[in-house]
């Protein structure tokens with residue numbers, strides 16, 4: 001017989017699925033909501049449901065958005081001859097909060113990681129290829145800035161992208177650059193401060 005009611009256990013199970021949160025932290029979170037006098041649990045569940053209902057992926061850059069095309073992709077103020085390729089939506093947030101970049105983004109949705117069983121087919125390379133071609137139809141030249149994290153997986157992914165566009169590079173239509181290593185190896189882009197990101201972007205080099 002379980003000590004906790006089924007309904008409580010169910011919520012603890014759900015919170016335990018969050019990366020970085022074990023059963024202990026999950027229990028603590030759940031007790032916080034059980035004690036809360038303001039129907040906070042109901043508010044949380046409504047907020048989560050609303051997010052689930054409203055948020056989708058932008059059809060151009062695959063960042064999270066409430067629209068078919070996100071505000072960045074549809075903005076006339078953004079330069080459409082620069083495409084910054086990042087791993088996750090939070091990396092876009094890091095760049096945008098730093099206000100150091102005026103081009104467009106593309107969110108890969110991860111990196112190649114054989115150790116975790118993630119191969120190239122699970123990353124949005126095909127979509128990246130289409131997006132690059134679409135932008136090339138509007139510009140003579142396109143710069144693809146690879147901003148994957150400076151990890152082994154991030155490097156492997158950068159190499160894959162380089163290979164993907166090698167013909168365009170040869171023809172001089174695409175220039176591929178990589179963020180400068182102001183970022184320490186293993187560092188996460190999403191935690192980089194403004195100055196680090198600015199330096200990494202300004203010091204980007206051709207690969």
Ligand SMILES: [Zn+2]
Nearest residue numbers: 058061070073
């Ligand atoms: Zn977008």
